[in-house]
Amino acid sequence: MIGSILSALAPAAGLIGLGYLLRRARFLPEEFWPGAERLAYFILLPALLIYSLATADLSNVPVARLTAALVLSMVAVAALLVALRPMLAIDGPAFTSVIQGGIRFNNYVGLTVAAGLLGAPGVALAAVANAIIVPTGNVLCILAFARYAQARTSAAQVARSIATNPLIVASAIGVALQAAGLSLPPGVDAVLRSLGQASLPIGLLCVGAAFNILAIRQGAKAAAVAAAAKFVALPLAAFVICLALDVRGSTALIAMLFQSLPTASSAYILARVLGGDAPLMAGIIALETVLAGLAIPIALLAALRWLA
Numbered sequence: 495m496i497g498s499i500l501s502a503l504a505p506a507a508g509l510i511g512l513g514y515l516l517r518r519a520r521f522l523p524e525e526f527w528p529g530a531e532r533l534a535y536f537i538l539l540p541a542l543l544i545y546s547l548a549t550a551d552l553s554n555v556p557v558a559r560l561t562a563a564l565v566l567s568m569v570a571v572a573a574l575l576v577a578l579r580p581m582l583a584i585d586g587p588a589f590t591s592v593i594q595g596g597i598r599f600n601n602y603v604g605l606t607v608a609a610g611l612l613g614a615p616g617v618a619l620a621a622v623a624n625a626i627i628v629p630t631g632n633v634l635c636i637l638a639f640a641r642y643a644q645a646r647t648s649a650a651q652v653a654r655s656i657a658t659n660p661l662i663v664a665s666a667i668g669v670a671l672q673a674a675g676l677s678l679p680p681g682v683d684a685v686l687r688s689l690g691q692a693s694l695p696i697g698l699l700c701v702g703a704a705f706n707i708l709a710i711r712q713g714a715k716a717a718a719v720a721a722a723a724k725f726v727a728l729p730l731a732a733f734v735i736c737l738a739l740d741v742r743g744s745t746a747l748i749a750m751l752f753q754s755l756p757t758a759s760s761a762y763i764l765a766r767v768l769g770g771d772a773p774l775m776a777g778i779i780a781l782e783t784v785l786a787g788l789a790i791p792i793a794l795l796a797a798l799r800w801l802a
Contacts, residue, residue, distance in 0.1 A: 539660075598761050
C-alpha cells in the first residue's frame with residue numbers, strides 16, 4: 495500500500511522538481527513562467543474542472559457528507575487560528591498569510607495524486623472536492639484579508655473577487671451541467687478534456703519554478719504555525735468528521751488527500767495584491783511544499799487504515 499501511495503506521489507514530485515531545475519538553469523526565458531501560470535490558472539485548470547464535474551458519475555458519491563467533512567474542517571481550523579491569533583504576536587498582514595497557509599491547497603498536486611491513486615474516478619472525485627473547497631477557501635481567505643490586511647477590502651471587492659474567480663466559475667458551470675443532466679456538446683468535450691490533461695503537468699512545473707528554498711527563513715514561527723494548521727489540525731479535523739459522518743472508501747481518501755495538501759503557489763500573488771505579508775507567504779509555500787512529501791502519505795495511510 496505504501497508503494498501505491500509513493501507511486502501516486504512520484505509524478506507530482508518529479509514535475510515539481512523538474513520545474514525547479516528548469517527555472518534555476520534558465521532553460522526557458524523568465525517571461526515564460528508568469529504566462530504559463532496564467533494559462534494554467536485561467537484556462538487549463540478550469541477546463542479540467544468543467545469536464546470532470548460535467549461527466550462524472552456521482553451516483554455512489556455521498557456529496558453532502560463529503561461537503562460537510564471538507565467545509566466543516568476548514569471552518570474549524572480557520573476559527574482555531576483566529577482564536578490563537580493573540581498568542582502568535584504577529585501583525586494583521588502576517589496573520590493573513592498564516593490563514594492562507596492553514597487552509598488553502600494546491601489543486602495541481604491534489605488532482606495529480608488523485609489520478610495516480612484512483613485513475614479517472616479519482617479525478618472526478620477530486621473535481622468534486624475542488625468544487626467544494628475552492629469557494630470555501632477563497633471566501634475564508636478573502637474575509638481574512640478584509641479584516642486583517644494592511645489594505646482593507648470592501649464588501650463589494652470581496653464579492654467581486656469570489657464571483658470572478660475562474661476556478662469558482664468553472665466549478666459552478668460543471669456542477670450546473672451535472673445537476674441538469676446535460677452533456678457537453680460534441681467537440682467541446684474533446685477540447686475541454688485535452689486542455690484539462692495539459693493543466694496538471696504545466697501547473698506542477700510552475701509550482702516547482704516558483705519554489706524558493708531561501709524563503710523558508712522568512713517568519714519561521716508564523717510559518718511553523720501555518721504548517722501545523724495545514725498538516726496536523728486540518729487533516730485531523732477532516733478525519734474526525736469523516737468518522738462521525740461515516741464517510742468511507744475512496745471519498746474519505748480524497749477528503750484526507752485534499753486536507754493535507756501544501757498551500758497554493760497563487761497564495762503569494764493574493765498576499766501581494768490584497769495587502770498581506772507576501773515574503774512570509776513565500777516562506778510558508780516553500781516550507782509546506784517540502785513537508786507535504788511526508789504529510790500526504792501519513793494522511794492517506796490513516797484514511798486507508800481507518801476509513802476504508
